[in-house]
Amino acid sequence: xxxxxxxxxxxxxxxxxxxxxxxxxxxxxxxxxxxxxxxxxxxxxxxxxxxxxxxxxxxxxxxxxxxxxxxxxxxxxxxxxxxxxxxxxxxxxxxxxxxxxxxxxxxxxxxxxxxxxxxxxxxxxxxxxxxxxxxxxxxxxxxxxxxxxxxxxxxxxxxxxxxxxxxxxxxxxxxxxxxxxxxxxxxxxxxxxxxxxxxxxxxxxxxxxxxxxxxxxxxxxxxxxxxxxxxxxxxxxxxxxxxxxxxxxxxxxxxxxxxxxxxxxxxxxxxxxxxxxxxxxx
Numbered sequence: 288x289x290x291x292x293x294x295x296x297x298x299x300x301x302x303x304x305x306x307x308x309x310x311x312x313x314x315x316x317x318x319x320x321x322x323x324x325x326x327x328x329x330x331x332x333x334x335x336x337x338x339x340x341x342x343x344x345x346x347x348x349x350x351x352x353x354x355x356x357x358x359x360x361x362x363x364x365x366x367x368x369x370x371x372x373x374x375x376x377x378x379x380x381x382x383x384x385x386x387x388x389x390x391x392x393x394x395x396x397x398x399x400x401x402x403x404x405x406x407x408x409x410x411x412x413x414x415x416x417x418x419x420x421x422x423x424x425x426x427x428x429x430x431x432x433x434x435x436x437x438x439x440x441x442x443x444x445x446x447x448x449x450x451x452x453x454x455x456x457x458x459x460x461x462x463x464x465x466x467x468x469x470x471x472x473x474x475x476x477x478x479x480x481x482x483x484x485x486x487x488x489x490x491x492x493x494x495x496x497x498x499x500x501x502x503x504x505x506x507x508x509x510x511x512x513x514x515x516x517x518x519x520x521x522x523x524x525x526x527x528x529x530x531x532x533x534x535x536x537x538x539x540x541x542x543x544x545x546x547x548x549x550x551x552x553x554x555x556x557x558x559x560x561x562x563x564x565x566x567x568x569x
Contacts, residue, residue, distance in 0.1 A: 310438055310442035311445065315445070317373060318445075322335075327369060420436055486563070487564055515558075
């Protein structure tokens with residue numbers, strides 16, 4: 288990881304063009320660069336992003352600029368920019384996203400999940416737009432005025448409610464949790480080639496889940512969870528020792544988070560929520 292002086296020098300080139308960016312303007316910037324709406328700036332989107340913020344003289348200079356940035360910020364080496372990374376670059380109003388992910392006391396996936404459950408009563412992985420404000424109030428590490436909280440709520444809706452259905456998903460909001468604490472991103476990193484976005488379809492999920500749910504009661508055991516996750520990975524990529532160790536850790540962390548009654552079981556809906564699988568997936 289680069290020294291703080293090198294990091295600050297790199298950021299200065301970006302921030303000069305986005306001073307006093309509001310939360311709403313940050314949401315607009317995000318959607319401008321995340322052209323395919325997959326939650327990352329990657330591939331040709333990276334080139335589009337860098338050309339906007341740095342005076343580029345040649346394609347060679349462009350590639351050097353991208354390589355320098357990635358060396359400093361791409362902690363998980365996936366060759367793409369995540370929303371929280373962009374927030375650190377642009378420093379929007381009070382860096383509103385980081386209010387919900389304090390570096391001094393970061394929310395873990397478990398803390399996030401426990402707060403989420405207060406609002407996702409039917410455990411389908413979504414909360415209503417009207418509930419988001421109170422969800423963010425609980426999630427915030429600092430006290431916010433009602434007016435400021437509403438501003439940030441509107442910006443979150445603009446960021447996450449891509450299909451305009453007035454519902455916000457657990458999978459998308461979990462991006463507020465740091466990568467090193469984020470169970471979903473750790474599992475997602477086991478799918479496909481590095482840097483490639485792979486989605487688990489509802490059909491794939493059901494086929495694998497039903498293989499383990501022998502008695503058809505919509506739950507599987509903790510012992511079967513690692514094998515279940517591995518089978519999903521095999522559908523998209525070859526699994527090796529490193530991937531298997533990641534999956535075992537993810538399975539353990541997921542079970543610790545959701546198994547409130549300590550029966551070592553996890554339900555179909557709970558797993559769907561973590562993996563971002565919805566019933567209308569192709």
